[in-house]
Amino acid sequence: MTTDVLVAADSPAAEPPQRRGGLSPLARYLLIRLALIVPMLWVLVTLVFFLMRVIGDPITAAQGGRLTAEQIAERKAEAGLDRPILTQYVEYLGDIVRGDFGRTLTDNREVTDILLVNGAATLELSFWALLVAFGLGIPLGRVAARHRDRWPDVVLRLFAIVAYAAPVFFVGLLLKLATAPFGWPTAGRASTATELTLAKVDPQTNIMIVDAILWGEPRYVVDVLQHAVLPAVALGLLTGGVFLRLVRVNLLQTLRADYVTAARAKGVPERKVVSKHAFRNALVPVVTVMGMQVAMLLAGAVLTETTFEWKGIGYELAQYLIRRDFLAVQGIVTVIAFIVCVASFVIDAVVALVDPRVRF
């Protein structure tokens, strides 16, 4: 059966991957992918900038009612907000290119400083949550696929759906209800004493567990770990449920692929058929979707951080939103957009490494 409509796609397959201009196809693909981040970021930054201007100017929004009209006008002129919007836009783009995300209105912090300090906290939370998510989602997904349509599968699927259906803050609330009577820490990244001590660590990484290890006293490490448990479980359950379903569905699909039958026909033991062929191939789409989960994880982090008063970037964002500090919001949102774009690039690169077919 010949359909040579698609010859363009399939005939060069006979040749080994060609190198052009000294670049391997993989490198070229990654470069193109990297180049695509720029227009994507630009769209997001533009969108955020103009949305923020629709609301009105940040100073009136933040200080309106507290200051007189002249004071506001003065502040606006000071911040350069009285100039034409396009001028401001171009200038803002220029600042961003130079890595300057502006300063907050309410507490005059560098937005980049928020990124460093609070971003590190979010990074730490995401790390713990991913640990829980991978630890739960991948093995359980394999179990569910292996017992398809039997009770372990049923229970696990329901678990995954409930994990998805329960908002992070509700899970957080339940966890707090369950653990508070036993004196388990339910808020913050560490006890006040620990925080004060660890602030003295030099060099300061802002990643609490690293700081605690650098300080070298086990009780601080334990304290930090204890505080991390509830937020990690709350956020990790959500993502873990998604991973579980992804692994299950993809494994079911690859388990019926021809190469799996072929591996069985070779006499490869079933355990190896699943792990070396089915699972490895199932991971390709799983990793791709995980790229999209970064966005979900960040959104979840906003809620988790608010629930557990974990002073990450999401917590700060919510605080600035409540205070209507739109310059801070604009800066943080841009930074988050940047993180999302970079993360999805990294994921695509990982996919390209896992799957030899990804080459253009």
Add this chain to the structure above:
Amino acid sequence: MRYPGKSVIDQSHGLQRFMLLLGVGLIAFFVVLAIFAPWLAPYDFDQVRGDDGTLFGTQRPPSADHWFGTTVGGTDVLSRVVYGARTAMEVILLAVAISSLIGVPLGLVSGYLGGWLDKVLVLVMDALYSFPSLLLAIVVSIVVSGGSSGALGGIASAAISITVIFIPQYYRVIRNATVSVKTEPYVDAARVAGVRTPRILFRHILANVAQTLPVIATLNASEAILTLAALGFLGFGIEPSAAAEWGYDLNKAMPDATNDIWWTGLFPGLAIVLVVLGVTLLGESLNDITNPLLRTRAAGNEGELEVELAEDLTPAPEVDAPQEQAASTESGPPRRTAVLSLSHLRVSFGTDAGRVVAVDGVEFDVEPGEVLAIVGESGSGKSVTSRAVLGLLPSTASVEGSAILRTPDDPERELIGMSPAELRPIRGDEISMIFQEPSTALDPVRTVGWQIVEAVRAHRNVSKSEARERAIELLDLVGLPDPATRVDYYPHQLSGGQKQRVVIAIAIACDPDVIIADEPTTALDVTVQAAILELLLDLRERLGTAIVLITHNMGVVADIADRVVVMYRGAVVEQAPVERLFAAPAHPYTRALLESVPHLGRPKVTESRPAPVTDAPVVLDLDDIVVEFPGGWGEPSFRAVDHVSLQVHRGEVLGLVGESGSGKSTLGRTAVGLQQPTEGTVRIDGERISGLDDARLRPFRSRFGFVFQDPAASLNPRLSILDCIAEPLRVHTDLPDRRIRDKVTDLLDAVELPRDFAERFPHELSGGQRQRISLARALALDPDLLIADEPTSALDVSVQARVLELFVELQQRLQFACLFITHDLAVVDALANRVAVMQRGRLVELGSRDEVLRHPREEYTRSLIAAVPVPDPVEQRRRRAARGDLLSGV
């Protein structure tokens, strides 16, 4: 498949039905709460005083007056939960409705039209989509309600915030579905018929894409609820005074959690979980039920088996053969001891429609070192039989009977009923398999060397480096050039023929006693097929392995088989040595099968074929056509057609042959304006049609018809047969409905199908019947030119023979010009006046049928003809000897 309703429930079963009904039940419960909130809730959502004017009190535990207790604000928790359902439903309905109303048309238009608009929209939507949706919703909700304007509040503002984040989701799903549907043959068929773009979008694309919408909508609804709750939790979205909202209540309850006050947060939280659970269960069940890929195991399995089973369930081969005639077995020379003996083999499958018997009472022996061919058409059970032997059938299959394996080391072993652990040492070591599709039989993420090493080490206790040496040796043995380098290639870096060589290398890795080759050359071009068959014979000589060759191709059987087993509808109807089978077939089915196989060099359909008509007017004139496809980023463009000129005259069939990638289909699509040529001119009846846009091309559309390769894909599954055939008539004529109906009836008569087929749907027809419908549609406007692109290659030979006969008869009656594209030289021999041969985009040879097929001038044509195995063992042996090494190096 109709959506809401009983049919969906009927299609589900067991656990799936439980989940579906649980979902529906939960949703129904909350819908009732939402609608009847004022009657069901004991108090108003913001009521803080009882009827007697006393305050409820704050954070009171559950009591008779307040079943769920009271909140920190002193309101009744139960009432707030009930009213919260109302808020949630309103927001979700609004958000889902508005976002689909905007996202779906955008996706359709962008996906179908492509180009600049599409690129920009994709970039914007991708940017929006990749951004954390909750943050976007917050920003939008501030813009809409907060900020300095505050024009909209409450439900509308929350709904709009959520709408904005869902538009990209609908857009993406619909756009991607549109992009994939628009290349479906039935959309091409509509374009060939001259159907206008809006009609294509709605009638052909939306109708087929829409089936994913309920699934997306329900899944989105659950996300909408979570987003609404999250907005409320963070203090954005709905103003607390405007409506009761669960997320807001949870926020207020958060400090209570550490003070042992559980009721304020638990109930609104549970409400969120239950609604989302209900909606998600519904969405997932719909997806499971309507997406055949995810159907539970009660439905079919792996590709080939699925096809065979599906064909089994439909009334299949159109051959009348007395079923119950005893299988005639040879009583020839005394037998050697068979390696593999099957007896009373019976395989059945559990399906939605109950148990289906695929194979019943199969018996045959495989002798050492022989090539035993099992032939039969789809649904004959030949693949099922071979897989049953190795225990490779899905778990829904049950196998009875006996399959005895005799090897030098182990006198007698019964394979049927062995556990997988007992079968494992046999698979690959004593019996191995070669698969039909080499590109799917190799694991795409492992190098070919890795896969061979795995096969070796599964049975031999050797080190990795020894196994690698062996792998290189095996690749050399199967004739893969430069094996020491290619051992590290991934499958996608090899061509189809090379991949099949790797699959064969895996199969012979442990010197098996029997190789089961399941259609090993069906997916390959003829020249590659010839080389692979050569290799199999060579291996048999060298290793003395018995080969069980499963095939539908009688030419292949004649080429290499020693003995033949003919299967029909799950049973063996005849077995005989190959010469005897072809010379004197005993069973009527075998006779019918051999009758219908087209035989290169011995055409019989067209005994009365007139000489080429070159003085008749030219209908299709292709002048110096070049078609190039743009390459990917930084890649050079690919030239699919390279300066081809040819003409087709009225009343003439021009056979266009070539292997895959030769550009023949692209040329056919260019001829009818489905593809614009990069250079050159296409003229129909002397008028130039290349370079015209769709609107200016439309008047010409009525002059040509197109028959596509895959009859299943070229008919829109959602249109009745009447609508399928009538489409060109409705587009190009103003005939009233009654006249159109008459015309369709005539066309059904012409293609020899019953008139009541007009009311049926494509999936209710067999492959041959569907191809007749395609032919009827192509002929509806009495075209001057018909392009047929591999119209019979998806059909079984007996069906193919009938469709070809019909085709020739209609062509001679209606005298249209025809460009008949095929890879099968025997088919061309049967019906073409002239033949054109293409290779890698270039026209190699063009001449009358006899010139090209009997006295080819070009080397390529000669090798092509030499590679086609003819269904006659005696003649084929002579041809094989004569062709010598014409085909080496393929």
